[in-house]
Amino acid sequence: MTGSTRKIDEQLEAASHACSRSNTQLTELRRTVLGLVLQAERPLTAYQLLDRLKETRRGAMPPTIYRALDFLLDNKLIHRVESLNAFMPCEAGHHDCAVQFLICTECGQVAELEDRSVSQALDRAAQAAGFRPSGTIIEIEGLCAACAEA
Ligand SMILES: [Zn+2]
Ligand SMILES: [Zn+2]
Incomplete structure (x- = not known):
């Protein structure tokens, strides 16, 4: 094995x-x-x-x-x-919807981030606009560390 x-x-x-x-x-x-x-x-x-x-x-x-x-x-x-x-x-096991995905457009790998300061900042901005967010999922496209180096 x-x-x-x-x-x-x-x-x-x-x-x-x-x-x-x-x-x-x-x-x-x-x-x-x-x-x-x-x-x-x-x-x-x-x-x-x-x-x-x-x-x-x-x-x-x-x-x-x-x-x-x-x-x-x-x-x-x-x-x-x-x-x-x-x-x-899900890499983290049970967690709520505050997740960011880092999507590599070169190799297709996706990494998961759970940075609460990012989701809280967005929630605050949304609330300031009178919007009530129920979840924040962000997808960021770019190059992963390995592809950026190549
Ligand atoms: Zn997850
Ligand atoms: Zn990559």
């Missing part, structure tokens, strides 16, 4: 425990889909995930993957990166 396979197994185990604590169940299908998201080298779209799922579940259909992804989103195990329409694992 490679180091990364073991890490993914540990993440799946942790996700399974988190689900039972919140009285939901990480079924075998949901666990498989979460495993695909964790194994991916970069965020994948639902259809890319469906293609990978079909390698082990030939009968998998779009609703199969969408239902599993909805469950994983609801339980904060994964994130949807809106501008890519793609899914990535």
Whole structure:
């Protein structure tokens, strides 16, 4: 077993425990889909995930993957990166919606930041405009450290 396979197994185990604590169940299908998201080298779209799922579940259909992804989103195990329409694992575990994504336009890697001062500043600005924000998700495009160096 490679180091990364073991890490993914540990993440799946942790996700399974988190689900039972919140009285939901990480079924075998949901666990498989979460495993695909964790194994991916970069965020994948639902259809890319469906293609990978079909390698082990030939009968998998779009609703199969969408239902599993909805469950994983609801339980904060994964994130949807809106501008890519793609899914990535949540690196931080359970947290609220104050997240920033750093999207590399060169290699497609996405890193997750959770800088509260950024989201609080935006919330204050929105409130000053009479707007009541319910969540702040920011997607920043650019070059990751590795690509910027190359
Ligand atoms: Zn996260
Ligand atoms: Zn990059």
